[in-house]
Every structure is written in structure tokens, then in C-alpha cells.
Amino acid sequence: MLNKISWIKATSIATFTLLLTSVSANTLANEVxxxxxxxxxxxxxxxxxxxxxxxxxxxxxxxxxxxxxxxxxxxxxxxxxxxxxxxxxxxxxxxxxxxxxxxxxxxxxxxxxxxxxxxxxxxxxxxKRVRNVYASKDRMASLSGVSYEELADSKYKNKVCMRSSKHPYNIALVASMIAHHGTAETKTWLQGLKANLARKPQGNDRGQVKAVKEGECDLALGNSYYFGVMQQNPEQKVWADAVNILFPNQNNRGAHxxxxxxxxxxxxxxxxxxxxxxxxxxxxxxxxxxxxxxxxxxxxxxxxxxxxxxSWGSFKEDELAMTKIAENRQAAIKLLDEVKFDL
Missing domain, CATH: 3.40.190.10 (Periplasmic binding protein-like II)
Structure with missing residues (x-):
């Protein structure tokens, strides 16, 4: 049996809890x-x-x-x-x-x-954002269009820069390639792309554009919004000014x-x-x-x-549903491991 003090304490806690619940219900309904x-x-x-x-x-x-x-x-x-x-x-x-x-x-x-x-x-x-290809204005001036598939062509040997293949942006791109071409063909593509890298995958998307500006590579993969970020940044604007932003696969399915x-x-x-x-x-x-x-x-x-x-121009986008990319995400990670892309 509760003594008087315990009873008062228990009653107070119960009353406070009920009051708090009531206040929270009224308050929470008007916030997110x-x-x-x-x-x-x-x-x-x-x-x-x-x-x-x-x-x-x-x-x-x-x-x-x-x-x-x-x-x-x-x-x-x-x-x-x-x-x-x-x-x-x-x-x-x-x-x-x-x-x-x-x-x-x-x-x-x-x-x-x-x-x-x-x-x-x-x-x-x-x-939405596009997985663009950035091309050197000086060394790739004649390049007006490109496809993701072409990045594995031997003509671009030692010319491509990109961040880690295990970054979500690149995993999604590889997953889209699997959706379009299947696992075997995508693996071959990854092997060709790896062979064309000018350096080991590193840095972020803006770092790839910087590398193009500094002559380490001629082509780089990067998301479209980083181009806008660089254009608005006084220190990074020179990087953006050194490249053309290209929207891949405009002659077929469209950009990823x-x-x-x-x-x-x-x-x-x-x-x-x-x-x-x-x-x-x-x-x-x-x-x-x-x-x-x-x-x-x-x-x-x-x-x-x-x-x-x-101002970057109109383009055709890939109409592949995001759910299809999701379905192939684990397969993409597995392929990247198999070809040891980042090593």
C-alpha cells in the first residue's frame, strides 16, 4: 500500500504525463x-x-x-x-x-x-541532376558529343578522370548501364573504362574538373549541379571555364x-x-x-x-525508371568489386 507521500508523487507524475501528452499532441500537430x-x-x-x-x-x-x-x-x-x-x-x-x-x-x-x-x-x-562528361576546351575542343559507352574506347586511353566508383553517383550510373546492356556487357565496359583512367579514382566531382583544368586528364565524369557551384565560386570558376559540359548519349537513350x-x-x-x-x-x-x-x-x-x-543547354534525358536503377544497384557493386575498379 502506498504511503501518503508516495501516493502524491505517483499521482503527480501521472497527471504531469497526461498533461505532457496532451500538450505534445496539440503542439506536434503543427510542426514537422x-x-x-x-x-x-x-x-x-x-x-x-x-x-x-x-x-x-x-x-x-x-x-x-x-x-x-x-x-x-x-x-x-x-x-x-x-x-x-x-x-x-x-x-x-x-x-x-x-x-x-x-x-x-x-x-x-x-x-x-x-x-x-x-x-x-x-x-x-x-x-534531378545529370551525370555529365566534362571535356577540356583546349585539348578536346572538337568533341561536341559523347556517350558513356565511348568512355571505354581505347582512343581515350589515359584521358579520363573520375571519383571512386563506389560513390553512390557512380554506382547508380553503373546500375543504369546494367539495366540497358546487361551484366556481361557492362563488365566489359567497366574494364575498358578502367583502362582509360588517367589516374586512380579519387577526390570529388569538382576535383575531376580541376584535374582537367590542370592537364591531368581530358575528360571527367561529374554531376551537373557541381558545374553551377563552380561557376558561382570565385576560386573554382577557372576550373569550370576550362571545360565544356557535355550531355552524354544524345543520339540514343539520353543522359543518365x-x-x-x-x-x-x-x-x-x-x-x-x-x-x-x-x-x-x-x-x-x-x-x-x-x-x-x-x-x-x-x-x-x-x-x-x-x-x-x-544556359547549359537543352538535352534528352534517359527515361529509365529509378526503380530499375535500384534493382541493379547490388549487381553494380558486385561488378565493381570483380574488376577491382578503384585499385
Missing amino acids: NIYTYRQTFLIEPILEKFTAQTGIKTNIVFAKDGLIERLKKDGRYSPADVVLTSDFARLMQISDEGLSQPVSSDILATNIPSQFRDDNNHWFALT INVSGIAMTKYAPNKASAKKLMEFLSSAQAQQVYASVNMEYPVNPAVKPSSIVA
Whole structure:
């Protein structure tokens, strides 16, 4: 039997817990918690517009790594409602590891083409980027077009630079090659591409363009938005000025596309607010700002790219569904190991 003091303490705790639950329910309904791999300054302008229009507060947790591990550790007690990713690989990881939930929305279905969303609505792309080839203006001036397949041609021996093949951007490209050509042909392509490397894979995408500028190689693989980033950076502009940005495979299937995106977490405490945020980010208004700030292409087909991005020229994009790339991701990793690409 509880003594008087214990009874009062137990009653107080119960009352406080009930009050806290009630307050939290009212508060949480009007906010959304965001885990993001995209830097805060890139998304804050859009989130401010979202809050101004909806009254829903946004709370941001940014990290370059570890957010998915944090989701798994916290389980059903995780405060996260959505995860914003800067690449497709993390979107797939969230879905594959059972950390997301489906979102049924006519708005998302209308604004985002089926090619750029999960068949079961577990993830949605928000922006697109191209895996471009950058060519030296001085040494490759006559090169106006190229294909990914051609990068394995012996005429480009010791002329190609790229970052690690195990980076998600390159894994996705290899996965797309498998989808188009099959495993055997893609393995042969990888062997030819490796033989044409001017140096061991290293650095980031901008580092490859720098290497072209400095004469280490003539061609480099890199994402389109880095070109815009370099053009806006006084120190790196000389790198961008030294190359032409080429959109591969314009005579056949089109240039390889990768995406950034969003997923609602499995235990999202603010599902209604999270859904509103996802729908807002797919809207024309948000897409215009989001894609412009990130130097990327809007995924919403009704929205045009920014003037800087548009200045790189129009192009044909590969219409391969992102789900097909996902299906071949592990096969791509296996092939890269077999050919010892980075060694």
C-alpha cells in the first residue's frame, strides 16, 4: 500500500504525463521534424515559405552521415517525420531497411512523374541532376558529343578522370548501364573504362574538373549541379571555364539522371504535417526555389530550370525508371568489386 507521500508523487507524475501528452499532441500537430542530408542553407528558404503559408513549424536536424543509423537506433521513438536526401542511394536504403512508410497523395502523383517515385509510394524525388562528361576546351575542343559507352574506347586511353566508383553517383550510373546492356556487357565496359583512367579514382566531382583544368586528364565524369557551384565560386570558376559540359548519349537513350528526394519515416509522429510538407515541396512554387538554390533540375515537369542551369543547354534525358536503377544497384557493386575498379 502506498504511503501518503508516495501516493502524491505517483499521482503527480501521472497527471504531469497526461498533461505532457496532451500538450505534445496539440503542439506536434503543427510542426514537422526533418532529418536532412542536404545542407540547411539550401532548404531553409523553402521551409520558411512553407511555414508562412501553412503555419506549420519546421525543425531541422542536418548531418552528412549517420541519420539513417539514428533512425534505426531510435525506432518507434524517433522524432523524425521525414528524411531529405541528396542522393538516390539513401532513399533506397531508407525504404529497403523498413524505415519509411507509404504516402498516398494525388498531389504528389500529379506533380512527380512515375519515373521519379517509388511504385509503392515510399519515396519521392524532388530534384534531378545529370551525370555529365566534362571535356577540356583546349585539348578536346572538337568533341561536341559523347556517350558513356565511348568512355571505354581505347582512343581515350589515359584521358579520363573520375571519383571512386563506389560513390553512390557512380554506382547508380553503373546500375543504369546494367539495366540497358546487361551484366556481361557492362563488365566489359567497366574494364575498358578502367583502362582509360588517367589516374586512380579519387577526390570529388569538382576535383575531376580541376584535374582537367590542370592537364591531368581530358575528360571527367561529374554531376551537373557541381558545374553551377563552380561557376558561382570565385576560386573554382577557372576550373569550370576550362571545360565544356557535355550531355552524354544524345543520339540514343539520353543522359543518365540521378535524384535527390524525400521519404516519410515509419514512425512519423506528425504524419499530416509531414504529408503537407512533401506536397508543398513538389509544388511549382517550391520546385522553382529548391531546384534553383541547388543548381539542379526540377522534377515537376511544369517548372523550368533556373537561368543558370538552362544556359547549359537543352538535352534528352534517359527515361529509365529509378526503380530499375535500384534493382541493379547490388549487381553494380558486385561488378565493381570483380574488376577491382578503384585499385
